[in-house]
Each structure stands twice: as C-alpha cells, then as structure tokens.
Amino acid sequence: MKLTKRTLDAARAKGTNDRVLWDETLPRFGARIRTTGSVTFIVRYRLAGC
Numbered sequence: 028m029k030l031t032k033r034t035l036d037a038a039r040a041k042g043t044n045d046r047v048l049w050d051e052t053l054p055r056f057g058a059r060i061r062t063t064g065s066v067t068f069i070v071r072y073r074l075a076g077c
Contacts, residue, residue: 030058039064 028034030050038046038060047069049057055071 030056035060035066039066 028048028050029052030048034048035058038048043062045062046060047057048060049055057069057071059067059069061067
C-alpha cells in the first residue's frame with residue numbers, strides 16, 4: 028500500500044494493536060503506528076559487511 032496521510036489516518040482509527048505498514052512504491056520504507064496514535068517512520072537497511 029502506498030503510505031499517504033489518508034492511509035495512516037485510517038490505520039490509526041483501526042488501531043487496537045501496534046502496526047507496521049510498508050510502502051509499496053519506496054522499498055524498505057514504512058510507518059509504525061502505536062495504539063496511542065503516534066506514527067514513527069522507519070527505514071530498514073543493512074550495513075555492508077554485517
């Protein structure tokens with residue numbers, strides 16, 4: 028799913044558990060939505076040689 032303000036607001040409204048939504052257009056980019064309603068954007072990456 029494409030992460031937009033509308034999709035994040037909808038996920039916040041449904042929130043009974045913490046959720047992580049991943050953007051389908053930007054690889055390894057997502058948003059963590061807490062039950063409190065706060066949103067944290069996350070990037071998943073790996074360091075070379077690890």
